[in-house]
Amino acid sequence: MFDFEGAEYLEDWSTEEILSWAWRNFGSYAQVGTSFQGAGLVMLHISARLGFRFPVFTIDTGFLFPETLELKKRLEDFLSVEIESLYPDYSPEEQETVFGKKLWEHEPDFCCSLRKVVPLQSRLKQVKCWITGLRREQSDTRSSISMLEVYEVDPGVDIAKLSPMANWSREAVWDYIRQHKIPYNPLHDAGYRSIGCWPCTSKTPTGGVERAGRWTGFKKSECGIHTFMERKQ
Numbered sequence: 527m528f529d530f531e532g533a534e535y536l537e538d539w540s541t542e543e544i545l546s547w548a549w550r551n552f553g554s555y556a557q558v559g560t561s562f563q564g565a566g567l568v569m570l571h572i573s574a575r576l577g578f579r580f581p582v583f584t585i586d587t588g589f590l591f592p593e594t595l596e597l598k599k600r601l602e603d604f605l606s607v608e609i610e611s612l613y614p615d616y617s618p619e620e621q622e623t624v625f626g627k628k629l630w631e632h633e634p635d636f637c638c639s640l641r642k643v644v645p646l647q648s649r650l651k652q653v654k655c656w657i658t659g660l661r662r663e664q665s666d667t668r669s670s671i672s673m674l675e676v677y678e679v680d681p682g683v684d685i686a687k688l689s690p691m692a693n694w695s696r697e698a699v700w701d702y703i704r705q706h707k708i709p710y711n712p713l714h715d716a717g718y719r720s721i722g723c724w725p726c727t728s729k730t731p732t733g734g735v736e737r738a739g740r741w742t743g744f745k746k747s748e749c750g751i752h753t754f755m756e757r758k759q
């Protein structure tokens with residue numbers, strides 16, 4: 527059972543209060559995972575502003591847009607933070623040799639598992655708290671997330687998953703980004719509201735939910751990093 531003082535109140539706390547709680551309880555055993563969507567940028571900025579030096583990582587699948595890789599460098603300079611890249615076991619070329627060309631076109635779940643879930647799983651085994659930028663508004667699959675969830679990352683080993691941005695609207699996120707002049711992915715200005723790997727990301731259709739431009743043509747809206755573990759609490 528996960529038992530930290532104040533955990534029962536998290537749902538009603540502000541993003542600042544939740545991040546402060548994570549820093550007090552876990553220090554650098556709490557790590558921020560980001561794919562540089564808007565909410566992640568806000569959360570990184572708030573953490574830096576308040577002096578919470580959480581280690582930060584991103585998963586570099588080898589299929590990120592050049593704009594995303596460039597943004598990583600810009601953010602590191604802007605926030606004075608190092609963002610560690612986690613890599614899959616297979617390079618894109620090795621994956622093609624072993625599993626065939628364009629794996630994402632015929633087995634996107636397996637491709638996501640190789641390139642995102644496996645590297646993340648290794649990292650989560652080393653931390654006690656995973657801080658994400660998930661928001662409830664992003665998609666139906668995210669509409670009921672809690673600020674604090676507990677998962678079993680290994681048999682008998684629990685990890686806290688925090689989503690301190692869960693109740694932020696898209697408008698509030700972008701107001702904050704503009705107000706603080708935070709660097710962001712220029713693809714957002716070109717009609718991409720959610721940005722992942724280039725083979726599986728298209729412009730968001732008019733009227734679609736934020737993640738409607740991901741895995742177009744497949745019944746898939748999650749890569750698996752938020753669904754592969756069993757939730758305990």
Ligand code: SF4
Binds near residue numbers: 589722749
């Ligand atoms: S988003 Fe596409 S390219 Fe990226 S890991 Fe998943 S299936 Fe592969």
